[in-house]
Amino acid sequence: MFCGFTTDPKMYRWECLLLVLPFVIGRGSAQDTCGYKKCAALPVKPGYVNVHLVPHTHDDVGWLKTVDQYYYGANNSIQTAGVQYILDSVIPQLEMKPSRTFIYVEMAFFYRWWQEQDGDMRDRVRKLVSNGQLEFINGGWCMNDEASTHYNAIIDQMTVGLQFLNSTFGECGRPLVAWHIDPFGHSREQASLFAQMGFDGFFFGRLDYQDKANRLKYRNMEEIWRASPDDLGAAADLFTGALYNHYVPPGGLCFDIGCKDQPIEDDMALHDYNVANRVGIAVNTSLDQVQHFQTDHIMWTMGSDFQYQAAHTWFKNMDKLITHTNSMADKHKVNLLYSSPSCYIYHKNKASATPPGVKFAHNNTADFFPYADQPHAFWSGYFTSRPAFKGYVRRCNNLLQVCKQLEVIGAPKFSDKVPLPTSKRFREAMGVAQHHDAVSGTEKQHVANDYAMRLHAGAVECQVITSMTLQQRMVKAGALPPVAEFCNYLNISVCPLTEDEFTKSFTVTVYNPLARRRTGYYVRLPVTGDAYAVNDPEGNNVVTQVTKVSQRTQEIRGKRGKAKHELLFPVSAPALGFSTYFVSQSQNSSRSGKQPKAGDDQEIHNEHLSLLFDGKTGLLKSVVNLETNLTLKVNQGFYWYNSSAGNNKASNKKSGAYVFRPNSTEAMPILPQQSVITSVVDGQLCQEVQQSFSPWVSQVVRLYSGQRHAELEWTVGPIPIKDDLGKEIISRFDTDIMSDSTFYTDANGRELLARVVDRRLTWKLNQTEPVAGNYYPVNSRILIKDKSKQLTVLTDRSQGGSSLRNGSLELMVHRRMLYDDGYGVGEPLNETGVFGEGLVVRGKHYLLLDTPESSGQLHRALGEQLYMAPSVLLGLAGGNDPKQYRKEFRTNYTAMKRELPSSVHLLTLEMSEDETVLMRLENQLQKAEGGAPQNVTLTGLFEPFEVEINTVEELTLGANYPSTMVQRLAWNTEGGRTKSEALRCWDSGSATVSLQPMQICTLHFKVQQRD
Template sequence: MAASALTAAAVFLLFHGGVLGFPAGQFTRDEPACGYKSCPATKPSMLNVHLVPHTHDDVGWLKTVDQYYYGDRNDIQHAGVQYILDSVVQQLQEDPARRFIYVETAFFYRWWKQQSAKTRQVVTNLVNEGRLEFINGGWCMSDEATTHYSAVIDQMTLGLRFLNDTFGACGRPRVAWHIDPFGHAREHASMFAQMGYDGFFFGRLDYQDKGRRMKDKDMEMLWRASESLAPPTADLFTGVLPNGYNPPEGFCWDQLCSDAPIRDDPDLEDYNVEEIVKKFLNAANEQATLYRTNHIIMTMGSDFQYENANLWYKNMDKLIRYVNAQQSKGSKVNVLYSTPSCYLQELHRANLTWSVKTDDFFPYADDAHDFWTGYFTSRPALKHYERLSNSLLQICNQLEVLGGSESRRGPHGEGDSDTLKRAMAVAQHHDAVSGTEKQHVANDYAKRLSIGAAHCQVLVSNALSKLSGSDAPRVYCENLNISMCPLTESSSKFSVTVYNPLSRSVSWSVRLPLNGTRYSVTDPSGREVDSQVVPVSQATRDIRKDRGYAVNELVFQVQAPPLGFSTYSVSLLNDHPPPASPNPGVPLYLQNKFLKVTFDPDTGLLSSLSNLETKQTVQLKQNFFWYNASVGNAESSQASGAYIFRPNSSTPVPVSLNAKTQTVQNSVVQEVWQQFGPWVSQVVRLYQDSRNLELEWTVGPIPVGDYVGKEVITRLDTNINSSGLFYTDSNGREVLERRRDFRPTWVLKQTEPIAGNYYPFNSRIYIKDKEQQLTVVTDRSQGGSSIQDGSLEIMLHRRLLMDDYRGVGEPLSEPGEYAKGLVVRGRLLLALTPPAAAADTHRPLAEELVLQPLLSLQAEDMHPNAVLEFSGLQAALPPAVHLLTVSQWDRDSVLLRLEHQFEAKESQTHSQPVTVNLQKLFSTLEVVGVSEMSLAANQWKDEMTRMDWKGNTGEKPLKRGTGDPSVWEVTLNPMEIRTFLLRMRHR
């Protein structure tokens, strides 16, 4: 069937007819009696108390994910997830009134694989009856501060797809459930809304915010989570749970608890039914005063509870029976087993008008001096490794599609993307990339990413062999940031293939360690490329020690086509003198045709930055400082730790007032090497054709021989009149305005002037006035602030000597090499622009750091007929469009996400609707079927219905196209992500 001849019916059948291998009932219009249909009856004239049996199972924290599943290392923490699921399933069969919710698909997936057919059938029946209900449903419960939206969408898709494949419609969660993350991001709420969730419940919010909400009975609200997407697209009903995620005080009946059981035999000593009933009625009525309807929710469970579910259910059965028995005596309290979905349904039936929230829930504090803002930066090396792993995973996914089946089993062995998908999904957990886990668990997360990367590298090699026609072995050098690559260090001739995962061409700077002094570099067409050799800095030699021996680096610019690769040839030229040694002393300035940066001749520090295109200059002084980490004082015993940032002074200590400088300048790059002391250095770098200034910082090992923990920042002080405002992105997407010492929804009593003004940023932070905007783009998630007008500070690294008493039980003091402390290196990119044009610069810049080109090297000569340049797209996509996902779904279908990456009023040029033709997208693949899905790809878009909360305008579902050419035309509005399942065939 010709693609142009596809009718709407044919498109429908291609997907709904089972061709794609979906299990029966996965996307059906008629659901069994699960979900809302299975909710128990309530009593309108009474206070209905919804008991929600649940367990909170961290996908790694004090123990690794494997140790938690098996119940290993109980000397650290008693927890065994497999036993929880065993016990709960057994107890649910005892009484049809009992309910249970489960959240972390990563654990359930493992457990399900080990079950017999009989047990699987029992569980399926429980799910179909709505008695075992999946909530949230992602692979993990992700962190909200330090995660990038693309990785969050991937991990949610992974978990939700498994539930769909296994249980069909009854396995689809209706409620998002983030009971433990330490603050809540607006972008997460937007994503949950676009995934089809009806509501969102969480446990943690700032103690002052919670106090105000309790007083005003505003514990539940409508969260309008986007300023660009028309309501109700990103609207999400949101509720604050009354007790975090724990049961009310005195009603914990797990084997880990010490509360008294219900002793209901009057012939025995310590009969306590009346006492328990009275206490529960008091708790219920007190909680009811904080909420607006005659329904309240109680979370009956906590961390890793229900290993012996009989304890919980036996006591809850009694509680329900004895409390409800009081109704005959005039009590107006009705207790029932329930789920968050059933509770949400009752709130919806109440038909109230809810308050609207438009900001986020950062930063989070649980007391006056206890701000959970340290984890925005904790474990910065792991945060960067996770970011690089995300980039590799997207490349792996793309090449699996472009390379076809040979990419999985090809000349370089068997490769797969699944191993890295699962490792990346685990890494999104709120005690993983957040940096709030024990050291041995952090090591395990990194190990999983490394194993996944190795699997993907095989797949990438196979795909590139298929697409290029060259089977020569490929090498991936993962330590180029410290000038280590055995192949380039020892070879006189090699090739470099640069794969670009973006949907537009990129120019990228390549730096390769080697020992020669002059090289010839040619592009795919054989043209000579300007290249220069520079010496390896002493700071880099100190970091790598004896793990590499290159004395120089080859620097050159590469161009790579959209969703494709370019191959460059590098050959050693003999008999050339060594590169010039760096010039000591402070240079007056560095300059290319776009930027000029000046230095203070007395201090060696930056002094100004100029945009030569717009004729703007900003005073810019940059230096490194550290906050003295509190170990507690008379005001509060709170210490800085993995979670908490608490400096003991508002004035940071400079590492040095001066920098020793050396300068390297050539036709490709200009660099100033700054040494601030034995443990802090930086390279100020300006490439020839760059519109941004690069600051490559190196911090560590942080010295603690003085018994002082240190929180290291870099601060940029300017003359920009920022008026107390600064701006941070939310999970890499929309930007939120921050005002110093201010919260939009309550009157803040500021008790920590530094930590209380810190916010997470995932890709960029900036300050501006009417004329100028200074944007800093980062290569990992970090914490930052503007403590003074015209100033930006970014926390880079932390090394602490105390635990902060939030459960991790050890100081954040990463050992690094030889247990002397971790050395971390990273990059900040600075852009100076007029505010109206800033987004046009910093959004593509941030995109390039999130999805970096991948370098692969070959030592053997290329096949004479090898393809040296390839693009998977027919043409570059418009600048506003980002190709967010290209991933193999099954043998004949591909998951595609297209994203408009600009906000509604952000860019005069790009904040407009954009249309893309799906059939004109790929160069080697033909699209012969298309159907639109929810953001998480677990529902058909036109079947996705959500609860409409009063105040909404009502959602109009997108309809599947017809047989005319418009079926292939996809229009994207600002900040819109559209998800498609494409039926493909190779041309």
């Protein structure tokens, strides 16, 4: 272990101290001028327009080039960009003059650069950070998308970056301001998360062009965003600013080596002497901009995409611009200065606090979706773009949470010669995947492939950790651990172990990552036999069902699988634990299935729901909740919008990776002449209706015994394009619900927001695209309701959705384009699959019908179960019968001594590098869903270890700062002064966590392993 950089010989060396403390305060010396300390010393001038110049670079963590290509500057035929050269170039320029500043954002790049530096360069950088010249803003592994991301993954990627900064630079490395200058629309939940991370402000560059014009007119570009008005309240309020000039420099004042603006030529002997012209632009721009803001402080973003590879061109010209403009400041009352977003917000806050003070607006409870940068250009297509990758990201997040839990519960120990796999690679890959040009689907195809490859590499390591840890926990004294492996293609009924004709028996181990018992989960496995017997962990017989593999599944998998049937059976598993089931072939057939009678209505049901399908069309026609006697008339089918090719009379804007622009407001049905029903399965465990809408669109509607929801498994692709038409495919539900043009979507999997067709809460909308302009991101659920009925559809990935007419609800499931929409990608969104044809995507919707009053808790619980699904591992039984197997191996295990309350979710359980544990507990119910305060006592909570209560520390949501030390800037608003303290959750005296509705509690502690 290397320990270095000592400030005092009597003190511990900082590098060593970081291994035992979760945070470091004031790394360096008493002369630190980082954070807000440096801001008070900036040369601002009262009564002047103070222009805060913010030198910055925006470095996409993959977009047109891969992450590696961007870092090294490779593949410059696509884009000239090399991040390593930016950092190499900026550091010496900052050292030349102490007044110069620079901000950096993307830790995925900075971490890589930092690992390559020697001790001398690291010390130089630490000095720049300590004196406030180099400031880290945002601090996440990437600048994440806000529409297609799940809050769990957002928190994780921010944590990876923030903890790196904390362990490397201490307090001076802690970002104070969030900086999302490029994501394509902004989520209310994102603002809430940033507030809970302790940020004082949030700046972004993209907002709807009509919204921006309205805000400029009424000087409302900056406000206090009410990010959780009904639950967290003031704790989630956040100062928010929309940047005046996107995130680029003012017109005429770009000084990067790639810019075309004129440099400042200040030698009076030159014929091209242009100081007056350059200063004139600066002054006029300043005086114009300040008219749209509430104080005499304004910000200029001096940089853009991958700029500062030759940093001297920027700094030399900015030095001159500041000098010459300020030399005439008494005449025009404009003062230019090097600054940062944190110093800008610091002086904004002083202006708010100083009498008479500025009162900022405090009434925005909406979000900034959908985003349009011009008429007919709504960036709502990317809510669905690359649906297969969006689904893969969601599944990987599920596996990552399992992996991190098992690292805490007890990772396997290898010999010294074999390195121990960790979740580090997977955490970083998942962090990269949250980038606003990754999970969003707005990258080039080769970059999308690279993202998927990185996720796969991390997933493989975490599957090893999962398998080995569970094997370790299965073992009894003297027994060799059984092999447990994953089957990664169960969605197309492929699993070599179970479908091998020589496999007569095998084990199924189900790990449950929830902190409460999971029951009623159904395992579906491809098999070759006709009948199977299943024994549960105690040796009891389990009811099974064998169903023929559908024709569509056989077509999709091709030669990759040979199973004729699927074995289905229910399983349960204890909280944070596993159960092992024993499967063997038997002689008693349990196959199920029947052919529907032409013209007759078809009905399937279980204890809770009944679904009726029309005998002529085969479409779903009604849903009945058998417990409440609610009947919903519904017609569900698939439709397609014709993607604009840019030949519309109103605009030449095309549909593409970003933009959704249909050629018509009416979607066309995908419906054959005859009934869409091809088969009906009437089994004891599952009843299903198989539907075929076309050779490239099919669906299976299932009702599992005991479940309160219907499962709609849709399969779409290859989308045909031989007719030269791009297509955007939707699943639509037309019902008799009187929804009054209102529907509800979730924000990043958490709080619900009401959406009203053709309406915005903060300005009067001139609607140019009646369909695309009413599409919103659906990360986990969308619903419509009236006084008596509520229809909710949950998704297994992020999608775009809407309700364009009363009682109607639609979700876009797939899209394939023939043209690029002109926003930089330079290629159409035309994904292909394994065999070079258009991509086939399979996913699931979960349909629930209930009263509005009783829906909240049920739907929230189901959403939790979907994104924290059990991990299923398979192993050969080794010739043992179930009784013998139970003698040799544990078939049940839980890491919890008691379950958490039903509304409390174990959001995070992970091991830190210093072998302490990071845990997050979440009260996942909103007040409107019946959410109430919840308490959890940590003493005696876990089986494998005991929490050392005296080491427990409450941190901010990003796990990089003690919540007890949080003092956020307070603001004067129209509704009073905002609060500065964090919402606390930990009571050390009673060893209890207290959670308000929607509150997330982040704790860091040491553990004592039990014998």
